[in-house]
Amino acid sequence: GESVGLHLPTLSVQEGDNSIINCAYSNSASDYFIWYKQESGKGPQFIIDIRSNMDKRQGQRVTVLLNKTVKHLSLQIAATQPGDSAVYFCADISGGGADGLTFGKGTHLIIQP
Amino acid sequence: NAGVTQTPKFRVLKTGQSMTLLCAQDMNHEYMYWYRQDPGMGLRLIHYSVGEGTTAKGEVPDGYNVSRLKKQNFLLGLESAAPSQTSVYFCASRWQGEAFFGQGTRLTVV
Numbered sequence: 553g554e555s556v557g558l559h560l561p562t563l564s565v566q567e568g569d570n571s572i573i574n575c576a577y578s579n580s581a582s583d584y585f586i587w588y589k590q591e592s593g594k595g596p597q598f599i600i601d602i603r604s605n606m607d608k609r610q611g612q613r614v615t616v617l618l619n620k621t622v623k624h625l626s627l628q629i630a631a632t633q634p635g636d637s638a639v640y641f642c643a644d645i646s647g648g649g650a651d652g653l654t655f656g657k658g659t660h661l662i663i664q665p
Numbered sequence: 666n667a668g669v670t671q672t673p674k675f676r677v678l679k680t681g682q683s684m685t686l687l688c689a690q691d692m693n694h695e696y697m698y699w700y701r702q703d704p705g706m707g708l709r710l711i712h713y714s715v716g717e718g719t720t721a722k723g724e725v726p727d728g729y730n731v732s733r734l735k736k737q738n739f740l741l742g743l744e745s746a747a748p749s750q751t752s753v754y755f756c757a758s759r760w761q762g763e764a765f766f767g768q769g770t771r772l773t774v775v
Contacts, residue, residue, distance in 0.1 A: 655708040
């Protein structure tokens with residue numbers, strides 16, 4: 553079965569607010585996690601990644617938090633913009649990375665003006 | 666700076682026909698993957714390869730075959746297409762970091 557999953561299929565936020573997208577995983581051996589953004593009609597694009605020896609990683613307007621105790625991953629987007637509207641997927645890799653990336657079902661982020 | 670290129674971008678097949686989807690990457694990545702994406706199902710792994718000459722089954726391999734004769738190419742074959750294989754197919758490649766995806770192939774089987 554699937555080792556990662558997202559809590560909500562849809563998340564609606566006001567433009568300018570912060571967005572938090574959550575993901576739970578079940579494989580304790582997962583040691584590398586990635587967030588992807590997929591805009592309509594396009595392939596997934598890398599946003600940010602984090603390895604299991606870290607709790608937090610920041611990028612430009614995005615932060616990923618990893619809680620290994622409860623096997624939870626979150627993506628925070630600061631000051632959400634219309635261009636952030638997309639489906640967001642978390643993915644994990646375990647065991648050295650030779651296996652395929654396993655994706656959750658995705659959260660559709662909707663930005664309200 | 667092509668990255669991952671998939672051909673074709675669109676295709677309509679009749680039930681029972683066969684076809685091959687081509688994925689090419691120019692990043693010298695060892696790992697390559699084929700996913701299918703259906704509404705509400707996210708991305709599901711069909712087959713993957715950890716190097717030239719190797720292939721392995723993913724989550725939903727039935728009805729598909731793959732080959733990795735050259736490091737830069739990963740082919741996905743449908744021997745006898747079925748309507749259940751109507752989907753958007755994505756290829757990806759990676760080495761030690763994140764996976765890079767192609768733009769997808771929209772396949773319709775009628």
